[in-house]
Amino acid sequence: MVVSPGQPNNMMTNSNNQMAATAISQQQQIQMNNATSTKFSDNYDVKEELGKGAFSVVRRCVHKATNMEFAAKIINTRKLSSRDFQKLEREARICRKLKHSNIVRLHDSIQEEGFHYLVFDLVTGGELFEDIVAREFYSEADASQCIQQILESIAYCHDNSVVHRDLKPENLLLASRAKGASVKLADFGLAIEVKGEDEAWYGFAGTPGYLSPEVLKKDPYGKPVDIWACGVILYILLVGYPPFWDEDQLRDTVTPEAKALIDAMLTLNPKKRITAQEALKVPWICDRQRVASMMHRQDTVDCLRKFNARRKLKLIF
Secondary structure, rough: OOOOOOOOOOHHHHHHHHHHHHHHHHHHHHHHHHHHOOOOHHEEEEEEEEEEEEEEEEEEEEOOOOOEEEEEEEEEHHHOOOHHHHHHHHHHHHHHOOOOOOEEEEEEEEEEEOEEEEEOOOOOOEHHHHHHHOOOOEEEEHHHHHHHHHHHHHHHHOOOOOOOOOOOOHEEEEEEOHHHHHHHHOOOOOEEEOOOOOOOOOOOOOOOOOOOOHHHOOOOOOOOHHHHHHHHHHHHHHHOOOOOOOOOOOHHHHOOHHHHHHHHOOOOOOOOOOOOHHHOHHHHHHHHHHOOOOOOOOHHHHHHHHHHHHHHHHOOO
């Protein structure tokens, strides 16, 4: 369940807790059923292909004992270098410990000769940005609702010493096509584990357009890189295209509270950048009914539709 601008935020918390409890019971059931076998084909029926990468393919699968549907990421480990294999193990390790209603959850991990199977939630709602342009109504309050769920997932990651490092529209999915479906953060292939608030040079990782200044300068970095990317995403949610294209556009079309939050996220100095937990307490997020504008943003939807089309072209070429 996703809270509308007029609903109290504790409803979202209660719903998230119920969803998390259900997911935990499902995972326990799968683990019990899989206890007697570590072979993927003994536990799952593989269905159609959902996506493909250089060394992996994602297929819909059905757990035989429970009849529950999942998405299986099937990695051909024979093609992986030792470094790539270490990255795969890191991704699996990180995903195992992340259990949040706004994160695509890992339910099972099976390693066999030549292949590694990661069994995730099956999310069927497509990308958040594509859903927005199909809506009949979209307001600043809706953008607040979207970024709140993204920030909830990032705050949870950071509380568990995980930095995502690749926040972008392609990794923001919807649980289903139902109205009000939850936003789900996906793809922890570039995620890293950090110690507290420590910063270090963990290597150049991420997607152009969402990279923080400290990464671009090859300075030590940590959790604040995710907040910078959240700032870019929020800007796009409000305007329809990334920041720095038109300096005056944001100031002229959104409430001062929305602009202040973006400025806090896009602060150049990472030590002064707002944290995810702090951002969730900003009135524009936690009191959106009173603070955020409810006016329809047709210009944003039109610009976002063009932005989505450009993104898809870049993926093709």
